[in-house]
Amino acid sequence: MSLEFDTIAAISTPPGEGAIAIVRLSGAEAFEIADRVYRSGSKKIKQVPSHTIHYGHIVDPNTEEIADEVMVSVMQGPKTFTREDVVEINCHGGIVSVNQVLQLLLSHGARLAEPGEFTKRAFLNGRIDLSQAEAVMDLIRAKTDRAMHVALSQLDGNLSTLIRNLRGIILDTLAQVEVNIDYPEYDDVEEMTTKLLKEKAVQVRGNIAQLLETAKQGKILREGLATAIIGRPNVGKSSLLNHLLQEEKAIVTDIAGTTRDVIEEYVNVQGVPLKLIDTAGIRETEDLVEQIGVERSRKALAEADLVLLVFNQNEPLTSEDRALIEATNESNRIVILNKMDLENQLDVAQLEQVVDPSSIVRTSLLSQAGVKELEGKIAALFFSGQTGEKDATYVSNVRHIALLNQAMAALDEVVVGIDAEMPVDLVQIDMTRCWDLLGEITGDSVQDELLTQLFSQFCLGK
Numbered sequence: 242m243s244l245e246f247d248t249i250a251a252i253s254t255p256p257g258e259g260a261i262a263i264v265r266l267s268g269a270e271a272f273e274i275a276d277r278v279y280r281s282g283s284k285k286i287k288q289v290p291s292h293t294i295h296y297g298h299i300v301d302p303n304t305e306e307i308a309d310e311v312m313v314s315v316m317q318g319p320k321t322f323t324r325e326d327v328v329e330i331n332c333h334g335g336i337v338s339v340n341q342v343l344q345l346l347l348s349h350g351a352r353l354a355e356p357g358e359f360t361k362r363a364f365l366n367g368r369i370d371l372s373q374a375e376a377v378m379d380l381i382r383a384k385t386d387r388a389m390h391v392a393l394s395q396l397d398g399n400l401s402t403l404i405r406n407l408r409g410i411i412l413d414t415l416a417q418v419e420v421n422i423d424y425p426e427y428d429d430v431e432e433m434t435t436k437l438l439k440e441k442a443v444q445v446r447g448n449i450a451q452l453l454e455t456a457k458q459g460k461i462l463r464e465g466l467a468t469a470i471i472g473r474p475n476v477g478k479s480s481l482l483n484h485l486l487q488e489e490k491a492i493v494t495d496i497a498g499t500t501r502d503v504i505e506e507y508v509n510v511q512g513v514p515l516k517l518i519d520t521a522g523i524r525e526t527e528d529l530v531e532q533i534g535v536e537r538s539r540k541a542l543a544e545a546d547l548v549l550l551v552f553n554q555n556e557p558l559t560s561e562d563r564a565l566i567e568a569t570n571e572s573n574r575i576v577i578l579n580k581m582d583l584e585n586q587l588d589v590a591q592l593e594q595v596v597d598p599s600s601i602v603r604t605s606l607l608s609q610a611g612v613k614e615l616e617g618k619i620a621a622l623f624f625s626g627q628t629g630e631k632d633a634t635y636v637s638n639v640r641h642i643a644l645l646n647q648a649m650a651a652l653d654e655v656v657v658g659i660d661a662e663m664p665v666d667l668v669q670i671d672m673t674r675c676w677d678l679l680g681e682i683t684g685d686s687v688q689d690e691l692l693t694q695l696f697s698q699f700c701l702g703k
């Protein structure tokens with residue numbers, strides 16, 4: 242049953258020139274409001290069969306002046322995206338007519354939707370849960386096939402099902418504990434109860450820990466593996482960058498209407514999105530040893546999930562090279578010996594004393610030699626162990642990760658409490674808290690304020 246909300250409208254396609262632009266209208270009065278501005282002979286949106294599309298014009302009812310020639314999709318709730326009555330007006334692309342159509346709807350009964358409000362209604366009207374709503378946003382922002390699969394899996398409700406199962410176990414346990422307390426049939430009921438609580442707490446904790454193990458990968462799929470390419474001048478960094486940025490792989494995202502307005506550069510390396518960090522601070526300096534001390538460079542290194550350290554193997558290692566090795570010892574690092582087409586001048590045996598030999602890749606960026614191997618190494622680092630199952634459930638959302646960690650801590654409290662022979666009702670409190678925390682992931686237990694904040698990160702019109 243859908244709740245009663247006012248009727249909202251927004252442009253649901255990106256701003257700018259396109260063949261078609263869509264204005265979406267959702268709410269109890271959607272058909273009525275649309276009929277005020279829609280003209281097509283004597284045809285009324287209110288009377289056409291649901292899930293049909295119709296030709297006509299949008300006019301200013303005061304003057305009957307035409308704003309646009311349109312196609313109108315009419316969809317009656319609850320079988321709609323929001324579960325409310327929905328009208329989608331397909332306008333001509335560009336910004337003038339579509340804005341006129343939107344203005345006409347707004348001045349005849351609709352309210353401008355907030356960012357994410359359509360999806361929020363899908364959530365509030367029970368069509369999707371919170372983690373699925375968040376997946377909608379992830380889907381919009383997905384940068385690689387794999388990231389898209391993760392989001393689609395979450396939209397399908399795979400994460401929700403997992404979380405609901407865990408909540409089910411906790412609720413059953415709490416119910417059993419109540420029964421034991423209310424109807425103590427045996428003398429050892431106290432012992433039985435704590436035994437059950439501990440057993441279930443340990444079980445659920447194990448499941449959460451397993452889920453959290455996917456978090457690192459999930460987060461990288463979502464946000465990209467922050468990657469810094471560093472090395473002395475002229476060793477081949479720009480060449481490497483260009484190889485990685487080959488046209489078919491380059492992804493440049495410009496996420497309009499969202500909280501992030503920066504343009505970031507991503508490359509897709511065998512399904513792993515690399516977010517290239519601007520290391521100009523490291524690259525463009527003359528005295529590297531000194532510059533490594535510069536805060537900007539340090540910051541770039543600290544932010545990097547992966548460092549690609551490039552050497553020219555046609556020259557012996559210099560003190561600058563050694564300083565770079567020092568500076569990246571703590572980093573997740575791949576060492577690239579470039580210019581393999583030229584004579585070897587670099588003492589590899591000596592290098593292998595200070596860097597992990599398995600982290601070394603040989604390339605000739607002039608001829609592309611070794612680039613495939615490098616890409617394989619990057620992907621292997623990322624998918625280490627679990628050869629990138631596409632359908633695996635990943636936790637990728639920082640909010641979910643934080644909640645899972647808190648839920649796990651609550652379960653630890655349960656175990657500690659039982660071991661310390663605390664009263665059962667105190668232990669129950671921690672178990673209940675865990676149940677609540679997990680519920681925040683799916684939105685089963687969640688505060689209004691959080692909802693507002695979450696949905697406001699969506700795009701306008703979504």
Ligand SMILES: Nc1nc2c(c(=O)[nH]1)N(C=O)[C@@H](CNc1ccc(C(=O)N[C@@H](CCC(=O)O)C(=O)O)cc1)CN2
Nearest residue numbers: 253263265314316319320321322323324329368377703
């Ligand atoms: N024109 C248009 N295209 C779109 C969307 C949209 O809102 N409008 N979507 C917006 O993101 C996506 C599709 N997502 C949708 C998800 C559910 C329903 C929906 O009506 N669900 C009903 C049952 C549908 C049925 O079985 O007939 C339901 O779940 O009750 C519609 C769109 C992508 N493409």
Ligand SMILES: Nc1nc2c(ncn2[C@@H]2O[C@H](COP(=O)(O)OP(=O)(O)OP(=O)(O)O)[C@@H](O)[C@H]2O)c(=O)[nH]1
Nearest residue numbers: 473474475476477478479480579580581605606607
């Ligand atoms: N022979 C040979 N030359 C290469 C190779 N890779 C790059 N070069 C050449 O080395 C020179 C420097 O390459 P870049 O990619 O500009 O090096 P860089 O590290 O970005 O240099 P800076 O921007 O000055 O720091 C260019 O002339 C490249 O063509 C290689 O594998 N073999």
Ligand SMILES: [K+]
Nearest residue numbers: 475478479480
């Ligand atoms: K260069």
